[in-house]
Amino acid sequence: MPELPEVEIVRQSLNKKVRNQKIKKVIVRNHKLRLKIPANFESFLKFQKIIKIKRFSKYIIFCFLNGSYCLLHLGMTGTIHIINNNKKNFITNASFYSSPTLPKKHNHVEIIFKNLKIIYNDPRRFGFFEIIKDSSLLKKKFSKYGPEPFQSEFNVKYILSYFSKKKRTVKNFLLDQNFVSGIGNIYASEILFLSKIKPHKKAFLIGRKDCERIVINSKKILLKAIKEGGSSIRDFKNTSGKKGNFQKNFNVYERNGLSCKRIGCSGIIKKKIISNRSTFFCNLCQL
Missing domain, CATH: 3.20.190.10 (MutM-like, N-terminal)
Structure with missing residues (x-):
């Protein structure tokens, strides 16, 4: 998708x-x-x-x-x-x-x-x-949709308030368009990797520092993906002659069984099904 x-x-x-x-x-x-x-x-x-x-x-x-x-x-x-x-x-x-x-x-x-x-x-x-x-x-x-990651409304205070006492996983919330608009399965895994948060962590356990990383890395990942032309997977040129190359930057997505790319981490990328979606994460550096 x-x-x-x-x-x-x-x-x-x-x-x-x-x-x-x-x-x-x-x-x-x-x-x-x-x-x-x-x-x-x-x-x-x-x-x-x-x-x-x-x-x-x-x-x-x-x-x-x-x-x-x-x-x-x-x-x-x-x-x-x-x-x-x-x-x-x-x-x-x-x-x-x-x-x-x-x-x-x-x-x-x-x-x-x-x-x-x-x-x-x-x-x-x-x-x-x-x-x-x-x-x-x-x-x-669009009144029922959450803010986009690029909007000022998507901030630490908003996330902390939204996650309060919620037992759903943080990955579920990143895919919930009522919480934040536009993030899909690929980029949710990548955002959580950069943020050092395991995708199946319960939302109410997410602290302020975690929220700060989610805000920063959501923008970072999406802006980089746009700059790289998105994730084509099959990697061909579009009508402007440009290639979609973000898939070359995947840290975890579809890297099940491979070594973690984070410097100093000896972890292995694992795959877990969350709400019927394939989710990828490092078994060591995502806490």
Whole structure:
């Protein structure tokens, strides 16, 4: 599943290509995504001018000149492919996971501009589009979400208060979008490694120093992942010719049985299933 850094890379790609562009036509080939695409979707988007592409958590936000919005969530397997009408498209994927070129199947939505089009592909159909008619409804949409790690609201006081008397694991909370928005399974393991906290530690046992490390390392890991182009795993170039290389920096994720990378630590990376998710950690330096 694409996490915050991967979604941010898609946002950057889209903002570069379709900002200030007017939508000429929309084709919906399959309305049955996780949320059914509304019947008026094509007519609502047609002739809309995109003033910018924003992101919150794992949502891509198309911002239109008339003050309305279109949200896109990529789900587990959703990708955006950008097709330029004026040149050969050797690589179309706006991000770094799944197929680098447009697959022949599962192309559910096509948004057409003057010289290019963007195509939403999603084999498992867990992604969705949503129309938001104004800024107040957009604010309401995200009102139950926790702050992003980059926001000032995500601080030591907030975490200590949230974790007080809670018996769920700290890893569970990092994946809980009501607590913090945008962190997924890969980056939760990496954040907890840098913070020297075992993922199955109960939240109420997390102290002030632990919270300080979580705040610092959440920003550090996500910013580095964005800079490196996210975690492609398969490592191919996106439409801008850049590679997603963060997977080369994994300290624990998918390193089960290997030696800990931390200098001076002789530990071994272990794998544990927490809430049906694979979790990786060092058996010695994470306490």
